[in-house]
Amino acid sequence: MKVSIIGGGGLVGSCAAFALQCGGVVSQIDLIDLNADLCRGQTLDLLHGASLVADQRIRATGYEAIPESDLIMVTAGLRRKPDESRLDLINRNVELFLNILGQIKAAGVKKEAIVLVVSNPVDVLTYLATAQLGLPSRQVIGLGTQLDSARFRSLIAEALTLPATQVTATILGEHGDSMVPIWSAAQAGGMPLDKFPGWNANTADALFKRTKGSGAEVIKLKGGAGFAVGLSIRDVVHAVALDQKRILPVSSLVNGTYEMRDVCISVPTVVGRGGVEAQLEIELWAKEVSALQQSARVLRETIDQVLKKNPAAAKTPPKFEPAKAAAPTAQNRTVKVTMGSGGNGNGGSSRVTISGQSNGGRRG
Numbered sequence: 610m611k612v613s614i615i616g617g618g619g620l621v622g623s624c625a626a627f628a629l630q631c632g633g634v635v636s637q638i639d640l641i642d643l644n645a646d647l648c649r650g651q652t653l654d655l656l657h658g659a660s661l662v663a664d665q666r667i668r669a670t671g672y673e674a675i676p677e678s679d680l681i682m683v684t685a686g687l688r689r690k691p692d693e694s695r696l697d698l699i700n701r702n703v704e705l706f707l708n709i710l711g712q713i714k715a716a717g718v719k720k721e722a723i724v725l726v727v728s729n730p731v732d733v734l735t736y737l738a739t740a741q742l743g744l745p746s747r748q749v750i751g752l753g754t755q756l757d758s759a760r761f762r763s764l765i766a767e768a769l770t771l772p773a774t775q776v777t778a779t780i781l782g783e784h785g786d787s788m789v790p791i792w793s794a795a796q797a798g799g800m801p802l803d804k805f806p807g808w809n810a811n812t813a814d815a816l817f818k819r820t821k822g823s824g825a826e827v828i829k830l831k832g833g834a835g836f837a838v839g840l841s842i843r844d845v846v847h848a849v850a851l852d853q854k855r856i857l858p859v860s861s862l863v864n865g866t867y868e869m870r871d872v873c874i875s876v877p878t879v880v881g882r883g884g885v886e887a888q889l890e891i892e893l894w895a896k897e898v899s900a901l902q903q904s905a906r907v908l909r910e911t912i913d914q915v916l917k918k919n920p921a922a923a924k925t926p927p928k929f930e931p932a933k934a935a936a937p938t939a940q941n942r943t944v945k946v947t948m949g950s951g952g953n954g955n956g957g958s959s960r961v962t963i964s965g966q967s968n969g970g971r972r973g
Contacts, residue, residue, distance in 0.1 A: 610850040611637040613678040616685030618642030623651040624839030633663030639674040675716035686728040726751040735873040747885040751860030753875035754780040756841040761820045782904030789900040852882035861885045869905040
């Protein structure tokens, strides 16, 4: 698989490239960046380690690489200015993102190419990419709450003094303030997390609060996230490249899942070579479904504000194309799965793991 990273000279893009290099799965990594010297420097640094990892082609290039790319990743984005409002930053990033989408379209995209949006606000920009690129909606994926879920698990494991790979926990909804922790499916060592010794509501609240603030915490300490987001990106890319059919909390256009429509938001998503293979409607606690639907409303309000401010973004409405089902007999509908807990937080029967990331071995 050939992967292009737009914004490859930056922290997130270069860390994604390094994670993909270490993974040794993709055959080609093309870095594209407005800062040509930085892009060449990152490429050179990666090439210096190539003999220690895998036989891959790594290049600093431009949009001329897009037509041959199997997966196009966008990590480019602007940082927040002092005293700048969240909406002002969003609008500035939207202007930059629309420019990037225009260059992608002008270069020409493979009919079967997958687009992975990493830039923030990721859910809003994923929606715009779905609207603007003319690809089937299943081929446009946002990183969504993939990184949030990884942070969540790591912090839970640290609190319980467990190996991080022993914890399964997922965050859905917006990659932002309205994100939703799915405690109903959280596990430690295969056991329900709420039954784990020493676990209580105060611990849960504190860990989720820290998870929500993790991005800001990292920015304050080192200027921005890189390593964890690179690994989170790698898992999505490998799921596509290897057609793994993994269930990941990524963002894509929903059309009825949990009664949400016309918004890109993270739900349990089967990811394979075709992109979004299915969106799973796992039975959750009622309060989790309600919070997820509220998260969708928050995102829809932001999208409406963005479209009002940036009329060019509203020229082409998104296609409401149902995700392909994981099973041949379930074409064009959301797949519903029932968890053993009965959806009310009580009961002790077995549960469904929806993060798909609890294994401790090398992935992809």
